[in-house]
Amino acid sequence: MTARILDGKALAATIREEIRDEVSRFVEQRGVQPCLAAVLVGEDPASQVYVRNKQRACERAGIASQLHRLAETCGEDELLQLVAELNADPAVHGMLVQLPLPAQIRAEKVLVAVDPAKDVDAFHPENVGRLVQGRPRFLPCTPHGVQQLLVRESIEIAGAHVVIVGRSDIVGKPLANMLVQRGAGGDATVTLCHSRTRELADVTRSADILIAAIGRARFITADMIKPGATVIDVGINRTDDGLVGDVDFEAALAVAGAITPVPGGVGPLTIAMLLHNTLAAAGALI
Numbered sequence: 001m002t003a004r005i006l007d008g009k010a011l012a013a014t015i016r017e018e019i020r021d022e023v024s025r026f027v028e029q030r031g032v033q034p035c036l037a038a039v040l041v042g043e044d045p046a047s048q049v050y051v052r053n054k055q056r057a058c059e060r061a062g063i064a065s066q067l068h069r070l071a072e073t074c075g076e077d078e079l080l081q082l083v084a085e086l087n088a089d090p091a092v093h094g095m096l097v098q099l100p101l102p103a104q105i106r107a108e109k110v111l112v113a114v115d116p117a118k119d120v121d122a123f124h125p126e127n128v129g130r131l132v133q134g135r136p137r138f139l140p141c142t143p144h145g146v147q148q149l150l151v152r153e154s155i156e157i158a159g160a161h162v163v164i165v166g167r168s169d170i171v172g173k174p175l176a177n178m179l180v181q182r183g184a185g186g187d188a189t190v191t192l193c194h195s196r197t198r199e200l201a202d203v204t205r206s207a208d209i210l211i212a213a214i215g216r217a218r219f220i221t222a223d224m225i226k227p228g229a230t231v232i233d234v235g236i237n238r239t240d241d242g243l244v245g246d247v248d249f250e251a252a253l254a255v256a257g258a259i260t261p262v263p264g265g266v267g268p269l270t271i272a273m274l275l276h277n278t279l280a281a282a283g284a285l286i
């Protein structure tokens with residue numbers, strides 16, 4: 001058996017075209033261009049690439065983008081001041097502070113300072129709470145991308161056993177909450193695994209949908225996958241062989257029923273969902 005490849009790149013292109021059309025209608029009707037402000041602190045090479053890709057995607061969708069850069073050595077107060085200015089600027093609809101932040105800055109202080117109505121990453125505690133309660137304002141971008149991929153590829157979520165490996169605030173925890181909600185795109189039975197999970201391979205082998213979000217190259221091996229399962233790889237790990245996911249892709253191909261590649265799987269969907277949230281923040285959706 002060879003798994004069906006879930007082409008996240010192609011799906012992201014489709015979603016981005018849909019958003020471009022919605023942006024164009026919104027601008028025509030309301031005379032306002034949606035605008036995303038990105039804040040980048042320091043020189044982290046990966047963060048610089050991510051932010052550049054987000055800006056380029058905005059431009060292509062007809063969304064205005066701003067980049068605000070602060071030095072690696074900047075203080076928490078300086079960053080909080082910038083966030084306050086962007087909160088107060090009516091021309092800015094969505095805002096994100098790229099993570100990770102330098103050690104002298106407490107990320108939780110910064111994320112709570114972002115106006116929840118502009119919080120297109122959905123990292124603010126108010127937005128996390130709303131998500132858990134099943135009445136989200138914004139869905140966090142990577143989990144939303146994973147959910148869209150499953151829904152649009154017609155992979156049955158309702159009643160499925162979804163096993164997520166990795167309990168991060170950005171992916172594992174919100175995704176578990178989303179997939180367990182009542183209704184479309186939810187109704188799964190979710191198991192959230194982490195570094196202290198006992199007999200991990202036994203748990204992952206019971207998954208109809210296995211989602212790897214741990215940040216360790218090729219951590220999920222073929223023997224951890226149930227034959228025919230859907231495997232979603234959220235990992236992006238830089239190795240001597242280049243970018244690889246959290247799943248041993250070549251070996252998994254022979255066992256899984258469907259699988260996302262890295263690159264070209266979940267990654268492109270994250271940016272597409274950021275555009276969706278920016279348009280929603282401008283008032284065009286929801």
Ligand code: GUN
Nearest residue numbers: 096097098099100121141
């Ligand atoms: N760093 C890694 N992923 C993300 C993300 O989704 N948003 C932000 N702001 N920073 C990140």
